[in-house]
Amino acid sequence: MAPDIKSKPPLFWLAAGVASVILQTGCMVGRSEATFSRTLKVDGPVRLEVNTGSGRIVVRTGGPGEVRISGEVRAGGFLGASASRRAAEIASNPPIDQNGNLIRLGGDRGNARWGIVSISYTVETPADTEVNAKTGSGDVQITGVREPVGVTMGSGVARADDLGDNLTISIGSGRIEASRIQGTVSFHSGSGGVTFRDIRQDVRGASGSGSIEVERAQGRVSVETGSGPIRVSGAMDDLRASTSSGRIEIHGNPSGNAFWDLGAASGTITLAVPHNASFALTAHTSSGDVRVDMPISIEEQSRKFLRARVGDGKAHVNVETRSGNIRIVQGGET
Numbered sequence: 024m025a026p027d028i029k030s031k032p033p034l035f036w037l038a039a040g041v042a043s044v045i046l047q048t049g050c051m052v053g054r055s056e057a058t059f060s061r062t063l064k065v066d067g068p069v070r071l072e073v074n075t076g077s078g079r080i081v082v083r084t085g086g087p088g089e090v091r092i093s094g095e096v097r098a099g100g101f102l103g104a105s106a107s108r109r110a111a112e113i114a115s116n117p118p119i120d121q122n123g124n125l126i127r128l129g130g131d132r133g134n135a136r137w138g139i140v141s142i143s144y145t146v147e148t149p150a151d152t153e154v155n156a157k158t159g160s161g162d163v164q165i166t167g168v169r170e171p172v173g174v175t176m177g178s179g180v181a182r183a184d185d186l187g188d189n190l191t192i193s194i195g196s197g198r199i200e201a202s203r204i205q206g207t208v209s210f211h212s213g214s215g216g217v218t219f220r221d222i223r224q225d226v227r228g229a230s231g232s233g234s235i236e237v238e239r240a241q242g243r244v245s246v247e248t249g250s251g252p253i254r255v256s257g258a259m260d261d262l263r264a265s266t267s268s269g270r271i272e273i274h275g276n277p278s279g280n281a282f283w284d285l286g287a288a289s290g291t292i293t294l295a296v297p298h299n300a301s302f303a304l305t306a307h308t309s310s311g312d313v314r315v316d317m318p319i320s321i322e323e324q325s326r327k328f329l330r331a332r333v334g335d336g337k338a339h340v341n342v343e344t345r346s347g348n349i350r351i352v353q354g355g356e357t
Contacts, residue, residue, distance in 0.1 A: 301334030
């Protein structure tokens, strides 16, 4: 008699289906790892280009005259043996090219026809190295080099510290953290938080969505975000901060003929300055009020508008929000 498949309960067929998938996956899909290391000799300033579709990139300073490269390959495929073979092939002949002091890591050799390959790089290089790092997915960390640095990422976390020249970062989704940068910082972020500390020169850039924080600013600042708060401390030079939705908080002291322009479509704007600050102020809100908690010389005032001078009024500060309050308080950096 033929078996009556209709008599089997639904859970039986669900369990059978799951078991079948597990068995097929165990047989057909595999992941494997392999590592490699190389040391390249150089005799002057280095230009380093790192490009990986998926993987972590770490660049830090090492000794003079050589570049040390360590890599980790992760390969996947339909067969475990295939993944293992692919990882071993790449590790035995990694995508490293040298032309004098120009070193390129990554490229088409990281692509797999029947699976996914991820290559992570850790590089120790002389301080006088210019770095251009690109990854589709993975974190990037660069520390200590004295030449310009460029980072392009699809997603991940970008960190840079103690750099001697300009830093340029573009990221689709993820966080940006940079500190102790001697040059200018330029950035663009599709979404994610941005934090800068102790930037010697200018900070400029934009985020589609996410917070922006600049601590102990030492140069000009020009930042904007589509959605998220902005906070700047230590501001003295020219400053522009704009957000479509979010609060703006500025701590600083506009110097000389500096111009500050603060704008929010929706959000409260707070400006904290020291008792000895000197600037001409124009503040306007369409929905909210303007409040000043420090001595000023009022030239024109209403609930939603204020034109005034603080000190001799050499610097100019313009503050505007369409929906939100404006607060001018004493307590910024002297």
